[in-house]
Amino acid sequence: MNTRIFKIGDKILIVSIAILAAVFMVWNTVGVSTDKKLTAVITQNGSLIRQINLNDLNNPEYIYLNEGINQVILAEKGRIRFIESDCPNQTCVKTGWLTKSGDRAVCIPSQVVIKIVGDNEQVDIFAY
Amino acid sequence: MNKKKRDAIIIILICNAILISLLELIIPIPIPVPGVKLGLGNIITIIAIAFLDLKDVLTIVLLRCVVVAVLSKGITVLPFSLTGGLLSAVIMWLLYKYLSRVFSIKGISIIGAITHNLAQLIVASLILREIVILYYLPILLISAVITGLITGTISELTVREIKKRDIFAEII
Numbered sequence: 001m002n003t004r005i006f007k008i009g010d011k012i013l014i015v016s017i018a019i020l021a022a023v024f025m026v027w028n029t030v031g032v033s034t035d036k037k038l039t040a041v042i043t044q045n046g047s048l049i050r051q052i053n054l055n056d057l058n059n060p061e062y063i064y065l066n067e068g069i070n071q072v073i074l075a076e077k078g079r080i081r082f083i084e085s086d087c088p089n090q091t092c093v094k095t096g097w098l099t100k101s102g103d104r105a106v107c108i109p110s111q112v113v114i115k116i117v118g119d120n121e122q123v124d125i126f127a128y
Numbered sequence: 129m130n131k132k133k134r135d136a137i138i139i140i141l142i143c144n145a146i147l148i149s150l151l152e153l154i155i156p157i158p159i160p161v162p163g164v165k166l167g168l169g170n171i172i173t174i175i176a177i178a179f180l181d182l183k184d185v186l187t188i189v190l191l192r193c194v195v196v197a198v199l200s201k202g203i204t205v206l207p208f209s210l211t212g213g214l215l216s217a218v219i220m221w222l223l224y225k226y227l228s229r230v231f232s233i234k235g236i237s238i239i240g241a242i243t244h245n246l247a248q249l250i251v252a253s254l255i256l257r258e259i260v261i262l263y264y265l266p267i268l269l270i271s272a273v274i275t276g277l278i279t280g281t282i283s284e285l286t287v288r289e290i291k292k293r294d295i296f297a298e299i300i
C-alpha cells in the first residue's frame with residue numbers, strides 16, 4: 001500500500017503552481033510600465049462613474065457613493081483607495097492604496113471597482 | 129445498505145458543515161482578495177466524497193451554502209459560493225474516484241480550493257463586468273495551495289481514521 005505523504009500528482013501540482021505564481025508576480029511587477037500618468041477609473045455595475053487624473057490632484061478629494069451601499073473613496077496625488085464602506089466584507093477597504101498602473105480594488109456587494117490605468121490601457125474598453 | 133443510518137449520517141454531515149463554515153467566518157483572514165477563506169467546510173465535503181454518492185455530496189454542499197448564506201445574512205454571496213462549492217465538489221469527486229493513485233487527498237483538496245476560488249473570481253468578473261481575474265490570480269493560487277494543504281491534511285487523517293475504525297461500515 002502506498003504510504004508516502006505526497007503522491008506524484010501532489011508534487012507536480014505544488015511545484016507547477018509555485019512556478020506559475022512566481023511568473024505571474026514577476027509579470028505583474030516588471031511588466032507594469034512606470035507610467036508617469038496615473039488615471040483612476042471608478043466604475044459601478046460596469047459603467048463609468050468618475051475618471052480622475054491622479055497626477056494633477058493637488059488637494060485630496062473625497063468621493064461619496066450612496067447608491068445602495070454607502071462608500072467613501074479618497075483620491076490623493078498619485079494614489080487612491082476605498083476609505084470607508086458599509087459592505088460586510090471590507091475587502092475593498094482592506095485593499096489599501098492603489099498606487100500604480102494595474103492596481104485595482106473591488107467591492108462585490110456594491111459592484112464598485114477602482115482601477116488605475118496608465119498610458120497604454122484604453123479606458124473605454126472594459127465593459128463587455 | 130442501511131438507508132436510515134445513511135440519511136442520519138448525511139444530516140449530521142450537513143449540520144457539521146454548516147457549523148464549521150459559520151465558525152470559520154469569525155476568523156479574520158488579512159488577505160484583501162475577494163473570496164479567500166480557510167474553507168474548513170471542505171473537510172466535510174471530502175468525507176462525503178470518500179463515503180457517499182455524488183448526489184449526496186452535492187446535496188450536502190448545496191444545503192450548507194444556502195443555510196450559511198442565510199444565517200450569515202450574506203445572501204448576496206450565494207451565487208459565488210454555490211458555483212464555487214458545487215463545481216469544486218464535482219471535480220474533487222472525479223479526482224477521488226478516478227485519480228486516487230495520482231493525487232492524495234491533499235492534492236485533491238488543493239485542486240478543489242483552486243477550482244472554488246477560480247469559479248468565484250469568474251463569477252465576480254461576470255457580475256462586475258471587469259476582468260478581475262488576472263490581477264488576483266497569483267495570490268489566489270498561493271492561498272489555495274496553503275488552505276488546500278491544511279484542509280486536505282485534516283481530511284486525509286479523518287478519512288483514514290473513519291476507515292480504520294469502520295465507523296461508516298454499514299452504509300458503504
